[in-house]
Amino acid sequence: MNKITSLADLKKIKDQVQSKIKLRENSDVADTLVQIRVGMATCGIASGAKETMNFLIEETEHLAIDAVVTQTGCMGYCYAEPTIEVTLPGKEPMVFGHVDKVKAREIIDRYIIKGELVDGIIPASYKTIDEK
Amino acid sequence: MAEYNTQILICGGTGCKSAESDEIGNVFKDLLNEYGLDDDVQVVVTGCFGFCEKGPIVKMMPDKTFYVHVTPADAEEIIKEHVVKGRQVDRLLYKDPKTKKSVSDSQHMDFYKKQIRIALRNCGFIDPENIDEYIARDGYMALGKCLGEMTPEQVIDEIKKSGLRGRGGGGFPTGLKWEITAKVKGDQKYVVCNADEGDPGAFMDRSILEGDPHSVIESMAINGYCTGATKGLVYIRAEYPLAVARLKTAIKQAREYGLLGTDILGSGFDFDIEIRYGAGAFVCGEETALIHSMEGLRGEPTFKPPFPSESGYLGKPTNVNNVETYANIPVIINKGAEWFASIGTEKSKGTKVFALAGKINNVGLIEVPMGTTLREVIYDIGGGIKGGKKFKAVQTGGPSGGMLTNDFLDTPIDYDNLISAGSMMGSGGMIVMDEDDCMVAIAKFYLEFTLEESCGKCSPCRIGNKRLFEILERITEGKGEEGDIHKLRILSEVIKDTSLCGLGQTSPNPVLSSLSHFMDEYEAHIKDGRCPAGQCKALLKYEVVEEKCTGCTLCFRNCPVGAITGERRSVHYIDQSLCIKCGVCFEKCKFDAIVMV
Incomplete structure (x- = not known):
């Protein structure tokens, strides 16, 4: 990793990583690229988020779905762990709660592949710093 | 493959479920079938929308129409009008209490999104083990701005203007603390992050460190720049292994990028962070005890003054702030003190993270603007009391706080209001109790x-x-x-x-x-030797009401200690000397023939 030695450098890196993420979101090739975030704080892991994440990685690979599965911190919905957020290309992110392997299977088969919604969506209930 | 053009989202949160949301879903499905629309319209059950008071809630997609207080009888009208003719059903829309006008789009409803995530802005959004994702979300920009464009005094002034107060519970003005530490002379100064979160039922700081460790690192460096400290120490309890691991990774990545170390961003400013482990003693959250523990001494408090700002770690000027306080700093620098001060109440600015626990439906981590009422937190965000029971009290401030009853449900939450109500903000644990709690x-x-x-x-x-x-x-x-x-x-x-x-x-x-x-x-x-909530076992007695007992033997068969005697079809009796007051007989009896006295 190269050292960042000035604010200008930092901004450059920010633009780079941002465009990388944007590319992930918007490019034409990424028509099929699905982003999945798995809530992996202590609460999530305790409820089985690791199994869910492994399952998602294996299954998306197995079905040749172009997907990026990443971990993230606590989404705040401790009552519905494990929680995952799925962003289909060009769509708003969708959070699902209580995602065990069975639910993950259903989400892959119905939401990711067919675009149908499935039960268990958790509506976003907060504003971000950019909205306020 | 069915291409749905409309989706009907029905809230399946506990609150709405108890108000027949299941039934509403079934009616919708039957009707869609009847109208031959089941290939075009999909019915989906969702988690809690967080507006339980107006439930059951039905949201139409893609136009985002938000219907409140929906009953099974309304389903047909929604289908006939909204789905078939594309006209909103006005009487089911939410009426703004001020303007009395119907609001149809949930995104424009102030009441709906009660939370604002500032300290939790990246929690559940970025990968905490990837510094690039933090940087993509303006990470380390605040540090860069401070080092490159602001003097330490200007930064402190900005924090002071923001009105930020210590989130560890005391509520001491953060800018003032920084200023004091900055003014005290010392050959070596320290920046300490208090991550010794010890209240039962509290997990705010852990979640921030697990979900966004870089925000704490960045703020500590900013503090170092302001106060003249070059060393940072995070005091964290060893019971938080995941938080420790992620923090370590984050520190390592920051060092690799040169965001910790010498000559940060070419400014000549040096700063680095070490981790100190606590053994999980509650008293070590107290800053003097925390400092002694870090020094390798017993975790015991000492008299203040001198305050750590004057004489702290190894007798040197030390700035101690809590995790959540630090997590707010980069946003204040990036978005400005005025923006931050526009959120909250007159004397308490910004937001507060609460760990919502106890007898509440949506146990979780929430962040609300200061001034939000307890009612909003418990009923709108928390989804109300479990099992539809009656609210009794909420404990804020953990073991150092107090209970707030019904009378305080509409009190805006801020430092001063909570103290005058006989409790305190504390670090942010909120434990909800219902009528069954003694x-x-x-x-x-x-x-x-x-x-x-x-x-x-x-x-x-x-x-x-x-x-x-x-x-x-x-x-x-x-x-x-x-x-x-x-x-x-x-x-x-x-x-x-x-x-x-x-x-x-x-x-x-x-x-x-x-x-x-x-x-x-x-x-x-x-x-009276009586526990009104029926929790204190020594004061409880289960008795059989002779007139109601049918002699079904159900209690007799379920009693784990054989304390119940009686023949089939005749009245049963409980031997009080054997009874362990487990309450099984009380729960099992179908005839209300067993009472708690």
Whole structure:
């Protein structure tokens, strides 16, 4: 990793990583690229988020779905762990709660592949710093 | 493959479910079938929308129409009007209480999104183990701005103007603390992050460190720049292994990018961070005890002044802030003090993270603007009380705080209001209690905790809390004496006034606040030998109502200790000397023939 030695450098890196993420979101090739975030704080892991994440990685690979599965911190919905957020290309992110392997299977088969919604969506209930 | 053009989202949160949302879903499905629309319209059950007071809630997609108080009988009208003709059903729309006008789009509803995520902005959004994702979300921009474009005084001034107050519980103005540490002269200064979160039921700081460790690192560096410190220390309890691991990774990545180390961003400023582990003692959240623990001494508090800002770690000027306080700093620098100060109440700015736990439907981590009411937190965000039971009280501030009852549900939450209501902000644990909780037993529970966690250095805390606990124990066992309440009061006041540190000074708070709000429960225990909530087993007795008992033998068969006798089709009896008061018979009886007395 190269050292960042000035604010200008930092901004450059920010633009780079941002465009990388944007590319992930918007490019034409990424028509099929699905982003999945798995809530992996202590609460999530305790409820089985690791199994869910492994399952998602294996299954998306197995079905040749172009997907990026990443971990993230606590989404705040401790009552519905494990929680995952799925962003289909060009769509708003969708959070699902209580995602065990069975639910993950259903989400892959119905939401990711067919675009149908499935039960268990958790509506976003907060504003971000950019909205306020 | 079915291409749905409309989706009907029905709230399946516990609140809406108890108001027939399942039934509404079924009616929708039947009707869609009947109208031949089931290939075009999909019915989806969702989690809680967080607006339970107006439930059941139905949201139409993709136009985002938000219907409230929907009943199964309304389903047909929604289908006929909304789905078939594309006209909104006005009478089911939410009416703005101020303008009395219908609001159709949930995104424009202020009431709907009660939370604002500032400290939690990246939690559940970025990968905490990838510094690039943090940088993509303006990470380290605030540090860059401070180092490159602002003087330390300007940064401190910005923090002061923002009105940020310490989120660890005390509520001391953060900018002022920074200024004091900056002004004190010292050859070496330290920046400390207090991550010794010890309240039962609190997990705000852990979640921030697990979900966004870089925000804390960045802020500590900013603090170092302002105060002239070059070393940072994070004091974290070893019981938080995941938070420790992610913090370590984050520190390593920041060093690799040169965002920690020497000559950061070419500014000539040096700063690095080390981790110190705590063994999980509650008293070590107190800053002087925390510092002693870091020095390798016993985690015992010492008298203040001198404050750590003047003489802290190794006798050097030390700035101690809590995790959540630090997590707010980069946003204040990036978005400006004015933006931050526009959120919250007059004297408490910004937001507060709460860990919502206890008898509440949506247990979770929430962040609301200061000034949000308890009612909004419990009913709109928390989804109401579990099992539709009656709300009794909420404990804020953990074992140092107090109970807030029904009367305070509409009090805006901020530092000063909570104190005048007899509680405190604390670090942000919020434990909700319902009608089945005995307040004497709850006070005893918290006292048992502080008793265990007292370091034993000063006698009011060490001995006084023990005596308090013994009196409470006696009361819950039905051996309360005339005059006990008076003793509790006097003793509590003495402990508060004479203890050395915050732990002792606040430990009697649960006792005092339960005494002031639930005197009737104390009296029932002492005078009538009765626990109104039915929690204190020593005061409970299960009895058979002879007229109602049918002799079905169900209780007899389920009693785990054989305390019930009786022949089939004749009245049964409970042998009180054998009964362990487990309540199984009470739950099993189908004829209400067993009562709790």
